[in-house]
Amino acid sequence: MKIAVCVKQVPDSETRINLAEPSAELDRSGFTRVLNPYDAYAVEEAIQIKEKLGDDTEVTAIIIGGEQVMESVKKDCLAVGCDKAIRVTDELDNAEALQIAKVLTAVVKRDGYDLVLCGKQAIDDDDSQVGIMLAELCDMAHVSVVTDLEFDGNNFTATREIEGGSEVVKGATPALFTCQKGLNEPRLPSLPNIMKAGMKPVELLTCADLGIEVPAAHTEITTYIPPAKRGECKIIENEDPAAAAQELAKLLREEAKII
Amino acid sequence: MQKYNGVDFYSFEKTLTDEQRSIRDTVRGFVENKFMPLVRDSYRDGTFPLELSSEMGQIGLLGSSISGYNCPGLSYTDYGIICQELERGDSGLRSFASVQGSLVMWPIATFGSDEQKEKWLPALASGSAIGCFGLTEADHGSDPGSMITTATPDGDNWILNGNKMWITNATTADVAVIWARGPEGISGFLVEKRTDGFSSAPIHGKMSLRASDTGELILDNVKIPGSCQLPGAKGLKAPLACLNQARYGIAWGAIGAAAACYDHALKYAQEREQFDKPIAGFQLVQAKLVEMITEITKAQGLVYRLAQLKDAGIDDVYLTSMAKRNNVAMALDCARVARDILGAAGITDDHPIARHMANLESVYTYEGTHDIHTLIIGAEITGIPAYRG
Numbered sequence: 001m002k003i004a005v006c007v008k009q010v011p012d013s014e015t016r017i018n019l020a021e022p023s024a025e026l027d028r029s030g031f032t033r034v035l036n037p038y039d040a041y042a043v044e045e046a047i048q049i050k051e052k053l054g055d056d057t058e059v060t061a062i063i064i065g066g067e068q069v070m071e072s073v074k075k076d077c078l079a080v081g082c083d084k085a086i087r088v089t090d091e092l093d094n095a096e097a098l099q100i101a102k103v104l105t106a107v108v109k110r111d112g113y114d115l116v117l118c119g120k121q122a123i124d125d126d127d128s129q130v131g132i133m134l135a136e137l138c139d140m141a142h143v144s145v146v147t148d149l150e151f152d153g154n155n156f157t158a159t160r161e162i163e164g165g166s167e168v169v170k171g172a173t174p175a176l177f178t179c180q181k182g183l184n185e186p187r188l189p190s191l192p193n194i195m196k197a198g199m200k201p202v203e204l205l206t207c208a209d210l211g212i213e214v215p216a217a218h219t220e221i222t223t224y225i226p227p228a229k230r231g232e233c234k235i236i237e238n239e240d241p242a243a244a245a246q247e248l249a250k251l252l253r254e255e256a257k258i259i
Numbered sequence: 260m261q262k263y264n265g266v267d268f269y270s271f272e273k274t275l276t277d278e279q280r281s282i283r284d285t286v287r288g289f290v291e292n293k294f295m296p297l298v299r300d301s302y303r304d305g306t307f308p309l310e311l312s313s314e315m316g317q318i319g320l321l322g323s324s325i326s327g328y329n330c331p332g333l334s335y336t337d338y339g340i341i342c343q344e345l346e347r348g349d350s351g352l353r354s355f356a357s358v359q360g361s362l363v364m365w366p367i368a369t370f371g372s373d374e375q376k377e378k379w380l381p382a383l384a385s386g387s388a389i390g391c392f393g394l395t396e397a398d399h400g401s402d403p404g405s406m407i408t409t410a411t412p413d414g415d416n417w418i419l420n421g422n423k424m425w426i427t428n429a430t431t432a433d434v435a436v437i438w439a440r441g442p443e444g445i446s447g448f449l450v451e452k453r454t455d456g457f458s459s460a461p462i463h464g465k466m467s468l469r470a471s472d473t474g475e476l477i478l479d480n481v482k483i484p485g486s487c488q489l490p491g492a493k494g495l496k497a498p499l500a501c502l503n504q505a506r507y508g509i510a511w512g513a514i515g516a517a518a519a520c521y522d523h524a525l526k527y528a529q530e531r532e533q534f535d536k537p538i539a540g541f542q543l544v545q546a547k548l549v550e551m552i553t554e555i556t557k558a559q560g561l562v563y564r565l566a567q568l569k570d571a572g573i574d575d576v577y578l579t580s581m582a583k584r585n586n587v588a589m590a591l592d593c594a595r596v597a598r599d600i601l602g603a604a605g606i607t608d609d610h611p612i613a614r615h616m617a618n619l620e621s622v623y624t625y626e627g628t629h630d631i632h633t634l635i636i637g638a639e640i641t642g643i644p645a646y647r648g
Contacts, residue, residue, distance in 0.1 A: 074278070190317060192319050195278055198277075
């Protein structure tokens with residue numbers, strides 16, 4: 001089985017964005033970049049499927065971005081068990097979902113994967129669209145927000161999260177799934193595998209190599225607006241729920257003076 | 260409070276490779292997600308969370324600087340980064356890895372026979388076997404050369420007699436590296452758990468390193484085959500070479516403990532308000548924080564340079580002594596200042612600081628006391644060893 005995992009590097013969720021006034025540009029220079037956390041579930045699922053099916057299964061991580069994305073590819077994809085990676089090098093930072101999906105489609109169609117796994121959304125733009133668009137463009141079955149995935153030959157049973165419950169979906173490969181928290185627990189890479197990850201193959205491609213134009217954007221981001229200032233937040237860290245509740249009641253009474 | 264993101268004021272980590280940063284992140288992730296949820300209860304109970312040993316093995320944290328036998332063969336810099344991250348969790352966690360890697364696996368890899376390496380290194384690397392190191396005795400600490408544990412030849416066997424004290428992993432170890440005085444001076448032996456006459460007992464009432472197994476080893480006419488002797492370990496310099504490996508990890512680890520205290524005190528000071536503003540806004544508190552980060556940064560300068568020297572094969576004992584001596588004392592000072600910044604809250608185990616502070620009292624003393632390292636450096640610069648008559 002050929003499995004592709006589409007991944008993205010995003011700013012760490014604790015990154016502080018310096019934006020005092022509305023602006024057309026964001027200063028991204030100080031961002032700490034990590035693998036999109038939902039993509040880590042996709043990587044882990046691909047590796048677990050490979051472990052079940054055996055060595056004939058090949059897992060390829062696909063990413064779009066500059067040289068700086070390689071740290072995440074090596075550590076969070078190749079060191080934990082992906083066999084190889086493909087990096088599309090065209091400048092597509094902050095591109096629309098459809099632009100990204102079109103580029104990924106060219107890769108997936110070229111290589112013919114049986115299974116494509118994506119995170120359910122990237123935590124920077126929160127679009128939640130790339131995976132589904134990719135499946136549609138490839139004319140492939142897809143199930144989004146998956147929390148459980150089982151295979152019987154080419155047939156799959158996927159459980160997806162819906163409002164207030166879950167839904168069980170059956171179908172056959174080729175198929176694409178977008179992965180939700182709870183699907184699995186991503187493993188830590190072992191130190192020997194971190195050292196070996198640099199030796200795994202990474203194919204560099206451009207849209208031209210894939211026989212397509214760099215997809216054009218339909219929209220333009222004009223302004224980033226900082227959120228309105230919120231009141232101060234106090235976090236009660238007591239691990240004992242009863243003691244934490246008591247502390248909360250005390251604060252509400254003595255500091256907030258609302259009870 | 261925000262998650263721990265390390266302390267790297269001088270951007271030493273920018274000079275690391277992608278792989279080294281990945282190692283840092285992996286160990287940090289392990290400490291944060293697997294160890295931190297357990298440490299408070301472990302410390303209260305006075306136990307090491309042994310259930311983590313196989314995961315530590317899987318990740319490659321045990322014997323990481325050894326090559327072959329399923330060990331990763333990492334550089335000294337890599338090993339230092341690992342120790343810094345582990346001790347940010349607790350000195351007991353770093354001690355577990357130091358003892359297993361530097362004091363058990365390293366002597367087997369360096370002084371052991373092929374048969375001993377085959378038998379023990381893969382099992383110790385995976386965490387399925389635990390090791391301990393028996394050098395110190397109740398009456399022979401800083402002067403191990405005066406030890407009274409004996410190894411007497413008996414045909415093809417050895418008979419060991421004596422007691423070893425202050426031994427990390429004593430009661431949980433499957434194999435002990437025992438140093439004993441034989442007819443040809445001090446030699447090393449591998450003694451397996453459940454060998455007749457070999458027993459252990461925990462040391463009770465510890466106020467420090469509580470999340471660590473510390474005990475005594477009792478050797479009462481323990482008969483072991485000649486094949487259990489470490490063939491390459493001749494004289495006191497062999498166990499001292501092991502300690503030099505372990506001290507190197509301590510020099511890095513102490514920075515982790517200091518960084519944990521600094522990071523916690525900084526965040527606390529930014530949130531804690533008195534006189535209508537965060538206490539971090541007061542000059543006296545800022546002075547304390549500045550002193551801490553300056554000392555941590557200086558300590559990092561020492562170990563990054565020491566790692567370069569060791570990776571280049573320059574491994575004089577006094578170089579490691581300076582880093583161990585300075586960095587542990589620095590960490591202990593940081594812990595005390597951090598406790599001061601937290602006020603009364605600093606003495607409870609809701610915060611990690613008093614735990615680190617108490618641990619560092621042990622770290623200050625073990626693997627060569629602060630004073631002994633002073634004398635090692637003193638001997639090097641004056642040419643006169645103060646500890647010899």
